[in-house]
Amino acid sequence: MARILEPTAQSIALAAEAIRAGHTVALPTETVYGLGADATNDAAVAAIFAAKERPRFNPLIVHVPDIAAAQRHVEWTPLAQKLATAFWPGPLTLVLKRRPDCKLSLLVSAGLDTAAIRVPRHPLAQSLLREADRPIAAPSANRSGAISPTRPEHVVQSLGDAIDIVLDGGPCLIGVESTVVDASGEVPVLLRPGGITREDIARVAGSVKDAQAGGKLHSPGMLESHYAPSLPMRLNATDVTPLEGLLAFGPTPLTGAGLTINLSSSGNLAEAAATLFAAMRALDRPGLERIAVMPIPDHGLGEAINDRLKRAAAAR
Numbered sequence: 001m002a003r004i005l006e007p008t009a010q011s012i013a014l015a016a017e018a019i020r021a022g023h024t025v026a027l028p029t030e031t032v033y034g035l036g037a038d039a040t041n042d043a044a045v046a047a048i049f050a051a052k053e054r055p056r057f058n059p060l061i062v063h064v065p066d067i068a069a070a071q072r073h074v075e076w077t078p079l080a081q082k083l084a085t086a087f088w089p090g091p092l093t094l095v096l097k098r099r100p101d102c103k104l105s106l107l108v109s110a111g112l113d114t115a116a117i118r119v120p121r122h123p124l125a126q127s128l129l130r131e132a133d134r135p136i137a138a139p140s141a142n143r144s145g146a147i148s149p150t151r152p153e154h155v156v157q158s159l160g161d162a163i164d165i166v167l168d169g170g171p172c173l174i175g176v177e178s179t180v181v182d183a184s185g186e187v188p189v190l191l192r193p194g195g196i197t198r199e200d201i202a203r204v205a206g207s208v209k210d211a212q213a214g215g216k217l218h219s220p221g222m223l224e225s226h227y228a229p230s231l232p233m234r235l236n237a238t239d240v241t242p243l244e245g246l247l248a249f250g251p252t253p254l255t256g257a258g259l260t261i262n263l264s265s266s267g268n269l270a271e272a273a274a275t276l277f278a279a280m281r282a283l284d285r286p287g288l289e290r291i292a293v294m295p296i297p298d299h300g301l302g303e304a305i306n307d308r309l310k311r312a313a314a315a316r
Ligand code: TXA
Pocket: 029, 031, 032, 033, 034, 035, 058, 059, 060, 061, 093, 095, 108, 109, 112, 114, 115, 116, 118, 138, 139, 140, 141, 176, 177, 178, 179, 180, 191, 192, 218, 219, 220, 221, 222
């Protein structure tokens, strides 16, 4: 059974040693908790897929401590430089061509000639990356298809019997996964909305393209049903019944639900993103028949929130 370890020099050293030895470690990032392993070790990367029970191999995000470390693995572009300078460390993942001398496991790329790289901001992730001295591949630390973990105890609930160590970094401040952008060309292509908004990227890069659904650039993991609670979900609710749990947003929540959790009573999208996954878990309980969700504005972080909600609602 997994142990949740307080962040100390000792526990970080223990986790770093485990990474170097080819084991998996759950680590906090500012977006969600990741299930990490040495990205240069095929067997270690395979162990991530085994623990998550992923039905097939999706490419994984590789975490590194800084831009210089990223440049060792992928072909850097002027666009990558612009975006990394603006948003790293932070919730942005760049998809770039693997360098011919790239040492990353081919399994992290799942057969593609690209790799997805990010520099997390969370101090504990930074410490672990530096102490382990390895790039760390890490998908969200949940079983495939389930809600991403934003607290250490979520990781234990989902993967407790499959992993040994969870580093405790507290609740994740951003709460939705990183934005995934293909930065191999001249214009950024948005593969997955996330913690950095489309508007932020457009401001820095001039414009943003959308990935075509099913197209070559489409992020493979986007095809999976994801983030699903076990109760069915109903979006854009304008009324609610006592048998429903209500995921509310804004100063005037609907009345009459069996249980209500407000993502942000002030209508703040960053606050809503940070509480989204924990709120979905809290409403996913016996005695309720469904989760009703009030409309969330689709600008800024609302795009990532609505993307996750749509996936959760479509899951069955
Ligand atoms: O915030 C996050 O991004 C978290 C934390 C732990 O860093 N990680 C995460 O990983 O969400 P995961 O495996 O759940 O999602 C990775 C996403 C998927 O949508 C996947 O398809 C995409 O990144 N991706 C990875 N490598 C790719 C590649 N070479 N080309 C296109 N998309 C890629």
